[in-house]
Amino acid sequence: MSKDLAQQTALITGATAGIGRATALALAARGTDIIVHGRNKERAADTLRQIEALGATARFEPADLSDPAEVNALAERTGDVDILINNAGIFHFARTADTDPATFDAHIAINLRAPYLLVQALAPGMTQRGYGAIINISSGAAATPGHGSGIYGATKAGLESLTRVWAAEYGPDGVRVNAVAVGPTRTEGTAGYGDAFESAGQNVALKRLANPDEIAGAVAFMASPDASYVNGATLSAMGGHPALG
Ligand SMILES: NC(=O)c1ccc[n+]([C@@H]2O[C@H](COP(=O)([O-])OP(=O)(O)OC[C@H]3O[C@@H](n4cnc5c(N)ncnc54)[C@H](OP(=O)(O)O)[C@@H]3O)[C@@H](O)[C@H]2O)c1
Known part of the structure; x- marks a missing residue:
């Protein structure tokens, strides 16, 4: 594996599980120092162990992204970063009639406001140094919302905008x-969705769900010098869904 991201530091939100943890490992394998963000200490310790086994360095910075004060404190503690991956997100599916204000507010706070505050706080340091890569993790629900994905898809459409x-x-x-729009992926967060989620794999052209490391590869590409002229783009990592309209 090329160490083309050595001498760089990345903050990855939600790196204690799923796509965030796989992205942390993909960047660590390329030599990046990793700041693992999340809330769960045991999952964080497990992620740190896996990163260190790759010979990379990492530390854990906890914060609840639903609280703007905690988001700003996280940015202060992380300091200068070269790469910011806005990955942490929640997805509670319900039709509009069944979506209460707390669920609405939580999606806005975690999926949209937290990335906004982190970019506000961390992008100025990148511009001063003349270098940086920010990748926002979006979803197919941004462009093609499904029943029940209303407020979730709206936050991801906002993030792509x-x-x-x-x-x-x-x-x-x-x-x-840049953004990476993700298709249905096996993670801790989707483990409870059962058969309905398993069948979502049949709706994509590849006829299967993604594994987190397949998404992490796309994210690492967007962070790398190989994507040096890619800016303002949303990369589809959705297995070819929808391949046809
Ligand atoms: N999996 C999919 O099929 C899929 C499809 C499209 C898009 N996505 C997007 O990909 C991203 C990752 O999804 P995933 O499936 O990997 O999620 P996941 O397995 O549920 O993991 C979510 C991560 O976000 C963190 N997190 C959640 N709420 C938080 C909060 N309030 N404060 C701080 N951290 C919080 C969790 O940290 P702790 O556990 O430590 O609290 C965890 O590390 C999300 O933005 C999601 O919308 C996923």
């Missing part, structure tokens, strides 16, 4: 901002 805004705002100073 902000991706283009930030690409324009920070691009002139050498900071690239």
Whole structure:
């Protein structure tokens, strides 16, 4: 594995599980120092052990992203980072009639406001250094919402819109901002969805669910020098869904 991301530091939100943890391992394998964010200490310790086994360095910075004060404190503690992966997210599916204000607010706070505050706090340091890569983890639900994915898909559509805004705002100073739109992936967060989720794999052209490391490969590409002229883009890592309209 090329160490093309050595000498760089990455903050990965939600790196204690699923796609975030796989992304932490993919970047660590390329030589990146990793700041593992999440809340669960046991899962964090497990992620740190796996990163250190790859010969990379890492530390854990906990924060509840639903609290803006904790998000800002997280940014202060992390300091200068070269790569920011806005991965942490929640997905509670319900039709509009069954979505209560607390569920609505939690999606906005964690999926949209937390990335916004982290970019506000961390992008200026990147622009001063003239280098940085920010990747926002989106979903197929941004472009093609399904029944029950209303507020979730709306936050991801908002995140893709902000991706283009930030690409324009920070691009002139050498900071690239992109998104990766993810298809149905086996993670801790989707483990409870059972048969309905298993069948979601049949709706994509590859006829299967993704494993987290397959998504992490796409994210690592967007963070790497191989994507040096990619800015303001949303990369589809959705197994070819929808391949046809
Ligand atoms: N899996 C899929 O099929 C799929 C499809 C499309 C898009 N995505 C997107 O991919 C991203 C990761 O999904 P995943 O399936 O890997 O999720 P997951 O397995 O549920 O893991 C979620 C991660 O986010 C963290 N997190 C959640 N709420 C948090 C909060 N309030 N404060 C701080 N951290 C919080 C969790 O940390 P702790 O456990 O330590 O609290 C955990 O590390 C999300 O943005 C999701 O929308 C996933």
